[in-house]
Amino acid sequence: MRSFPAAVERLTEQFNKLPGVGFKSAQRMAFHVLGMNDAQAEAFAQAILDAKHTVKCCEKCQNLTDMEVCSICSDPGRDQNVICVVTEPRDVAAMERAREYKGLYHVLHGVISPINHVGPDDIRVKELLGRLSDGTVTEIIMATNPDTEGEATAMYISRLIRPLGVKVTRLAYGIPVGSQLEYADEVTLMRALEGRREI
Amino acid sequence: MRSFPAAVERLTEQFNKLPGVGFKSAQRMAFHVLGMNDAQAEAFAQAILDAKHTVKCCEKCQNLTDMEVCSICSDPGRDQNVICVVTEPRDVAAMERAREYKGLYHVLHGVISPINHVGPDDIRVKELLGRLSDGTVTEIIMATNPDTEGEATAMYISRLIRPLGVKVTRLAYGIPVGSQLEYADEVTLMRALEGRREI
Numbered sequence: 001m002r003s004f005p006a007a008v009e010r011l012t013e014q015f016n017k018l019p020g021v022g023f024k025s026a027q028r029m030a031f032h033v034l035g036m037n038d039a040q041a042e043a044f045a046q047a048i049l050d051a052k053h054t055v056k057c058c059e060k061c062q063n064l065t066d067m068e069v070c071s072i073c074s075d076p077g078r079d080q081n082v083i084c085v086v087t088e089p090r091d092v093a094a095m096e097r098a099r100e101y102k103g104l105y106h107v108l109h110g111v112i113s114p115i116n117h118v119g120p121d122d123i124r125v126k127e128l129l130g131r132l133s134d135g136t137v138t139e140i141i142m143a144t145n146p147d148t149e150g151e152a153t154a155m156y157i158s159r160l161i162r163p164l165g166v167k168v169t170r171l172a173y174g175i176p177v178g179s180q181l182e183y184a185d186e187v188t189l190m191r192a193l194e195g196r197r198e199i
Numbered sequence: 200m201r202s203f204p205a206a207v208e209r210l211t212e213q214f215n216k217l218p219g220v221g222f223k224s225a226q227r228m229a230f231h232v233l234g235m236n237d238a239q240a241e242a243f244a245q246a247i248l249d250a251k252h253t254v255k256c257c258e259k260c261q262n263l264t265d266m267e268v269c270s271i272c273s274d275p276g277r278d279q280n281v282i283c284v285v286t287e288p289r290d291v292a293a294m295e296r297a298r299e300y301k302g303l304y305h306v307l308h309g310v311i312s313p314i315n316h317v318g319p320d321d322i323r324v325k326e327l328l329g330r331l332s333d334g335t336v337t338e339i340i341m342a343t344n345p346d347t348e349g350e351a352t353a354m355y356i357s358r359l360i361r362p363l364g365v366k367v368t369r370l371a372y373g374i375p376v377g378s379q380l381e382y383a384d385e386v387t388l389m390r391a392l393e394g395r396r397e398i
Contacts (some may be wrong), residue, residue, distance in 0.1 A: 051232055
């Protein structure tokens, strides 16, 4: 015998599909919704529909936006000669938090991953190449994640771009600021040694 | 400068309000919704509204239901003489999973907790007393949580009910089946000793 009404079970299933949400947490969330007042529940449902309907990809950098061209691409104060290539929209947010980078971005929306059947045509590589045709861009900074797939994607793209006469660079590897040397893994230490600089 | 469209930030805020969901998880969930197709996002939003609009409390036992009287209360095969009093709807689900109890339930929707300004009138005590007036019920099993507030609530209710000539019992305390004695806390062991039975 079912112990809860079908609508509660359906809502639990929906929460259960979210990343990192198990069945018990999903059930807690469903009960939380039941405890909301009508206006709160409608605001929640509306937020889902709004996000889905108003958010699209910037036609230049492919970052999420609710305009045709995002606020970074349309900002004349940003350096139009440099593009930082990242995997996901949240990587743009991370870079912006550092308040150091003043150029443009390009969001790939994924990495090349043969094991997951993701090839170069499944991520926004073509769109990146299209932005290089008019010669404005002189440097591409690869900022994919420092894992196997991120590396492979960066290598693939840099090989496509270099023949166009555009400089391709990569974020530095090394020990994270504020960390402790004894906890650094061997590969990171090796890269930090390779990349050592005169002080 | 905001890095995400307002609709994404609003959806992140909504997820952030759910129990046990921090900002980073909420952001992941919001991106997950953006990755859904339209039908999936609409099903999710609709599930929230449906749960909120169709689910109400059973007019007898106060458990969640989408009917006037829930499926347990309207089942003639359940023992009409016993009511098990629990704190929350999910406690009914837990009891039902044990497949041992064949009586009715009463869901209090909370416990008496002066520190949180919850008094006897804020939980469904009145409704419980109303179910005892016709003399059908001969036993009330208190199954509130074995913590201070659950205990106090059980004591308060049992004092109200006993004058009506209805037997009031409580779930047994003791060591959980499958656990190890060495890890049992002192209070549980004391209660297990007190409640020892001849074998």
